[in-house]
Amino acid sequence: xxxLRIAFVILCGYSVFSCKKKDELxxxxxxxxxxxxxxxxSFYWKDTDGTILKSISRLKHKTEKNSENLKFAMxxxxxxxxxxxxxxxxxxxxxxxxxxxxxxxxxxxxxxxGVFYLMKNNEAQITESKAFRYHADIKYATQSGPVLLIDKKxxxxxxxxxxxxxxxxxxxxxKNGNIVFIMSKTEVNFYNFASVFKNIGCEKALYLDGFVxxxxxxxxxxxxxxGNFGVMIGVTEPEK
Numbered sequence: 001x002x003x004l005r006i007a008f009v010i011l012c013g014y015s016v017f018s019c020k021k022k023d024e025l026x027x028x029x030x031x032x033x034x035x036x037x038x039x040x041x042s043f044y045w046k047d048t049d050g051t052i053l054k055s056i057s058r059l060k061h062k063t064e065k066n067s068e069n070l071k072f073a074m075x076x077x078x079x080x081x082x083x084x085x086x087x088x089x090x091x092x093x094x095x096x097x098x099x100x101x102x103x104x105x106x107x108x109x110x111x112x113x114g115v116f117y118l119m120k121n122n123e124a125q126i127t128e129s130k131a132f133r134y135h136a137d138i139k140y141a142t143q144s145g146p147v148l149l150i151d152k153k154x155x156x157x158x159x160x161x162x163x164x165x166x167x168x169x170x171x172x173x174x175k176n177g178n179i180v181f182i183m184s185k186t187e188v189n190f191y192n193f194a195s196v197f198k199n200i201g202c203e204k205a206l207y208l209d210g211f212v213x214x215x216x217x218x219x220x221x222x223x224x225x226x227g228n229f230g231v232m233i234g235v236t237e238p239e240k
Contacts, residue, residue, distance in 0.1 A: 025196065025200075026220075027185070028184060028185055028186060028188075029182050029183065029184050029185060029196055030181075030182065030183045030185065030215045030217050030220055030222045031180065031181070031182050031196075031200070031220070032072050032180070032181045032182075032215075032217050032219070032220065032235075033174070033178050033179070033180050033181075034072070034178060034179050034180075034181070034235050035177075035178050035179075036118060036122040036123070036124050036177070036178070036179055037121075037122050037123075037177070039071075039235055039237070040068075040235065040236050040237065041118060041122070041124075041140075041179065041233065041234075041235050042140065042233070042234055042235075042236065043076060043089075043090075043091050043118075043140040043141075043142060043231055043232070043233055043234075044059055044062070044091075044231070044232045044233070044234055045085065045089065045091060045096065045230060045231055045232075047062055048062075052082075052083045052230075053229075053232065054083055054227065054228050054229055055225065055226055055227045055228065055229070056073050056074075056214055056216045056224065056225045056226065056227050056232065057225040057226065059073055059232050059234055060073070060216070060225060063234065063236050064239075067238065067239045068236040068237065068238060068239060069236060069237050069238070069239050069240075070216065070234055070235075070236055071218070071219065071235045071236060071237055072181065072215075072216060072217050072219070072234065072235040073215070073216040073232055073233065073234040073235070074169055074181055074183060074208070074213065074214065074215040074216070074232070074233055075169065075208065075209055075212065075213055075214060075227060075229040075230075075231065075232055075233075076116075076142045076208060076229075076230075076231040076232050076233035077089075077116075077142040077143065077144040077208050077209065077230065077231045078107075078108050078144055078208075078209055078230070079229060079230025079231070080230075083228070083229065083230045084097065084230060085097045085142065085143075085230045085231050086100065086108055086143070086144070086230070087099060087100035087108065087113070087129075087142075087143030087144070088100065088115055088129075088132070088141050088142065088143035089141065089142055089143070089230075089231060090117070090138055090139070090140055090141035090142075091140060092139065092140075093120075093136070093138070093139055095134075099115070099129060099132060099134075099143060100113075100129070100143060101129060101130065107145060107146060107207065107210065108144060108145045109145060110145055110146035110157065111145075111146065111157065112128040112129065112130065112145070112146065112147050112150075112155075113128070113129050113143065113144060113145020113146055113147065114126055114127060114128050114129055114132075114143070114144065114145060114146075114147040114206045115127055115128075115129055115132045115141055115142070115143045115206075116141070116142055116144070116171050116206050116208075117138050117139075117140060117141035117142070118138070118139050118140040118141075119135075119137050119138060119139060120137040120138075120139050121137075122139075123177065124173050124177060124179050125173070126147070126171070126172075126173055126204040126205065126206050127204075128147060128150075129143060129145070142208075142231050142233075144206055144207060144208050144209070145206075145207060146190070146207055147204075147205070147206055147207070148170055148172070148190070148193065148194035148197055148205035148206060148207050149172065149194055149197050149198055149202055149203065149204050149205040150204070151203065151204070152198065152202075152203050153198075154191060154194045154195065154198060155190070155194060158189070158190040158191035158194060159189075159191060160191050160192075162189040162190065162191060163189070164189055164190065165187035165188055165189045166187050166188070166210045166211050167183070167184055167185075167186070167187060167188075167210060167211045167213055168183070168184050168188055168190075168193045168207065168209075168210055168213065169181070169182065169183035169184070169207075169208045169209055169213040169215065170182055170183075170193065170197065170205055170206055170207045170208050171205065171206055171208060171233075172197040172200075172202030172203075172204060172205035172206075173202060173203060173204050173205070174200075174201050174202055174203070175201060175203055180197065180200065180202055180205075181215075181233070182196060182197065183213055183214075183215040185222075190207070193207070212227070212228070212229070214226060214227040214229075
């Protein structure tokens with residue numbers, strides 16, 4: 001009986017702790033997990049007439065014209081003047097911008113930066129830019145930086161007590177191959193942001209952008225339809 005009481009206390013304590021952590025996660029971050037093998041994940045930059053979409057509201061309008069319901073969307077990387085994708089951008093197997101292997105200032109060039117991409121079979125990958133290799137089967141790709149997780153480990157350049165805080169969004173990949181998109185609801189430093197991906201089981205993760213970031217996620221009651229972006233990433237389903 002005493003053993004059962006101890007086990008019960010331990011179990012209850014564990015459950016309370018887990019619920020607390022879950023609440024902290026939901027209160028501080030928008031987290032959306034998707035299985036790219038069975039759900040449609042696409043990258044977007046321009047409309048069919050060549051106009052740069054820029055905002056989630058315009059992306060939503062585009063998907064509606066295609067008889068698709070937009071389940072989720074967020075900006076998918078940094079951009080240069082005139083909303084041109086910063087670094088590599090591939091959409092529907094076509095390369096619109098080449099890999100940037102230069103050095104420079106800003107988050108994009110914090111080492112190492114990386115590439116998030118989807119293959120023809122919808123397998124998701126994140127790799128360091130220096131290790132990226134072009135392949136005809138790459139359907140979508142976006143380059144950004146810095147890499148948040150490298151082989152389950154937090155990027156060693158990040159500091160726990162860093163005062164460099166901002167709204168941040170990024171993408172990670174779980175062991176089962178599912179993609180996890182995360183945006184902070186409040187300002188957070190790189191170390192703590194990377195820790196969120198690590199704690200939920202991601203093996204790799206890539207930072208996408210900062211204070212300009214927006215996320216559209218009705219499932220989590222988080223709806224931002226504005227923005228002024230280059231690349232956006234969306235998850236859609238056929239309209240019912």
